[in-house]
Amino acid sequence: MTAITSDASTPAPPAARGLVTSASYSITVRLAADGDPASVGRIATAVGSAGGAVTAIDVVESRPDGLIVDVTCSAADAAHSEEVVAALDAVDNVHVRKVSDRTFLLHLGGKLEVASKVPLKTRDDLSMAYTPGVARVCLALAEHPEDVRRLTIKGNTVAVVTDGSAVLGLGDIGPGASMPVMEGKAALFKRFADIDAWPIALDTQDVDEIVRTVELIAPGFGGINLEDIAAPRCFEIEARLREKLDIPVFHDDQHGTAICVLAALRNALRVVDKSLEDVQVVVAGGGAAGTAIVSLLLEAGATKVLVWDREGILSPDDERLSPAKLDLARRTNPGCRRGELPDALVGADVFIGVSAANVIPAEALAGMNERAVVFPMANPTPDVDPVRARQYADVVASGRSDLPNQINNVLAFPGVFRGLLDARAKEVRPGMLLAAAEALAAVVGDDQLNANYIIPSVFDPAVTQAVAAAVEHSARAEPGATAPTTTDAD
Ligand SMILES: NC(=O)c1ccc[n+]([C@@H]2O[C@H](COP(=O)([O-])OP(=O)(O)OC[C@H]3O[C@@H](n4cnc5c(N)ncnc54)[C@H](O)[C@@H]3O)[C@@H](O)[C@H]2O)c1
Numbered sequence: 001m002t003a004i005t006s007d008a009s010t011p012a013p014p015a016a017r018g019l020v021t022s023a024s025y026s027i028t029v030r031l032a033a034d035g036d037p038a039s040v041g042r043i044a045t046a047v048g049s050a051g052g053a054v055t056a057i058d059v060v061e062s063r064p065d066g067l068i069v070d071v072t073c074s075a076a077d078a079a080h081s082e083e084v085v086a087a088l089d090a091v092d093n094v095h096v097r098k099v100s101d102r103t104f105l106l107h108l109g110g111k112l113e114v115a116s117k118v119p120l121k122t123r124d125d126l127s128m129a130y131t132p133g134v135a136r137v138c139l140a141l142a143e144h145p146e147d148v149r150r151l152t153i154k155g156n157t158v159a160v161v162t163d164g165s166a167v168l169g170l171g172d173i174g175p176g177a178s179m180p181v182m183e184g185k186a187a188l189f190k191r192f193a194d195i196d197a198w199p200i201a202l203d204t205q206d207v208d209e210i211v212r213t214v215e216l217i218a219p220g221f222g223g224i225n226l227e228d229i230a231a232p233r234c235f236e237i238e239a240r241l242r243e244k245l246d247i248p249v250f251h252d253d254q255h256g257t258a259i260c261v262l263a264a265l266r267n268a269l270r271v272v273d274k275s276l277e278d279v280q281v282v283v284a285g286g287g288a289a290g291t292a293i294v295s296l297l298l299e300a301g302a303t304k305v306l307v308w309d310r311e312g313i314l315s316p317d318d319e320r321l322s323p324a325k326l327d328l329a330r331r332t333n334p335g336c337r338r339g340e341l342p343d344a345l346v347g348a349d350v351f352i353g354v355s356a357a358n359v360i361p362a363e364a365l366a367g368m369n370e371r372a373v374v375f376p377m378a379n380p381t382p383d384v385d386p387v388r389a390r391q392y393a394d395v396v397a398s399g400r401s402d403l404p405n406q407i408n409n410v411l412a413f414p415g416v417f418r419g420l421l422d423a424r425a426k427e428v429r430p431g432m433l434l435a436a437a438e439a440l441a442a443v444v445g446d447d448q449l450n451a452n453y454i455i456p457s458v459f460d461p462a463v464t465q466a467v468a469a470a471v472e473h474s475a476r477a478e479p480g481a482t483a484p485t486t487t488d489a490d
């Protein structure tokens with residue numbers, strides 16, 4: 001648990017600073033209060049006046065002369081948590097005993113465990129689940145390797161593999177520090193698709209070593225989810241693994257994002273009554289997410305896409321470009337248009353931001369066409385302020401959970417892998433990604449669609465089901481994309 005750090009300056013009240021409380025800055029403060037019945041009310045008032053939100057007050061101990069109380073409340077950030085604690089400490093006859101950060105408490109010991117699916121209560125159980133009975137199953141698999149998916153965890157297990165080089169918006173923080181994200185991803189796989197995923201954080205950023213390591217561990221997995229590996233290394237790693245392995249390899253930061261963006265864009269264009277084939281799209285950020293988004297949009301029928309990155313609008317005649325960006329430029333900008341992001345946005349219908357925080361002011365959107373669609377998705381701070389973007393666009397979506405239209409990969413990857421595993425897919429093909437995006441878009445019915453609801457909630461059970469069914473169907477329809485069916489070894 002981290003200590004909550006102090007800030008010597010006196011900040012303006014949280015509401016005046018535009019702060020919004022969030023469960024991710026949730027604290028539990030243990031307080032000793034006197035026996036005055038009004039104390040609990042004073043405690044709640046103190047939290048509220050400091051801008052915090054009380055979510056629970058639990059009496060831990062009651063004595064004739066006082067109470068020990070746990071107050072749980074949400075704050076807006078770490079500094080604000082400290083203001084809330086200070087406000088509680090200032091209440092007459094109330095003393096702060098301990099402050100716990102609930103997000104850190106939730107991570108104690110990690111977020112995952114392995115559970116046995118078979119009973120191990122008797123010697124008979126042991127004889128079947130382990131030696132000697134297990135040996136017969138091993139020999140059967142040696143004879144019929146195609147049955148490994150059916151008789152082991154392989155058929156329902158995904159490796160979540162990272163090198164810790166591009167973790168969330170945090171950058172290259174290394175394999176150990178990446179583990180909470182990888183564990184979280186595995187927890188989401190289980191929660192939304194009942195897939196047993198395992199975090200694998202590699203202590204190398206060498207492409208050859210990563211490829212070889214994943215190749216070596218692949219026999220025990222039904223799929224590989226590459227996660228938070230920096231571009232352009234991620235492109236080569238994925239391509240080489242796809243070449244070598246007979247299980248699907250899917251870099252979620254690329255393809256999961258692309259599926260969600262295409263789904264959201266399909267619905268946004270329904271709202272503004274424009275078609276993908278006709279709109280001018282501008283993508284900021286030609287990295288992992290941007291490259292995959294562009295590929296899927298082109299696959300889906302988009303004809304006018306420009307990509308902007310550090311070098312300006314990516315153009316095939318720009319000698320500074322890396323091979324990956326050059327390829328992107330060739331596929332999007334044959335006319336060699338040059339300029340900066342505001343130039344690209346003049347006359348554009350759609351802006352998709354997957355670059356970095358605040359790369360343009362909202363005013364730069366003014367040059368876009370009527371009924372513009374703007375998706376600034378850089379996390380945690382979007383490429384352009386999504387609230388101010390509403391002045392210039394009819395539909396706005398971002399990665400933020402505190403605004404409408406949150407685009408998050410969890411809408412896609414659980415269903416994608418559920419479908420791939422159920423189809424016994426050996427590989428991922430573009431048709432499967434397209435099918436996933438169209439199915440995700442279709443979850444929002446005509447009677448639900450509006451500018452603030454272009455993408456469904458991840459808690460809608462129809463989401464994973466629809467994506468999984470579409471991917472499974474698409475995989476089965478693709479010649480050679482699935483493994484042969486099993487024999488009846490039992
Ligand atoms: N669902 C989502 O909300 C979602 C999904 C994926 C990525 N993202 C966000 O999108 C962003 C990019 O992710 P990625 O995985 O593609 O990262 P990446 O590092 O592979 O790519 C980022 C690209 O943006 C460019 N870039 C960065 N800062 C720039 C600047 N100031 N000006 C111009 N170009 C700049 C980089 O050169 C790079 O090509 C991140 O903020 C990430 O959190 C959001």
Ligand SMILES: O=C(O)C[C@H](O)C(=O)O
Nearest residue numbers: 168169253379408409410
């Ligand atoms: O995995 C996610 O949902 C987060 C996203 O990919 C991001 O990089 O911000």
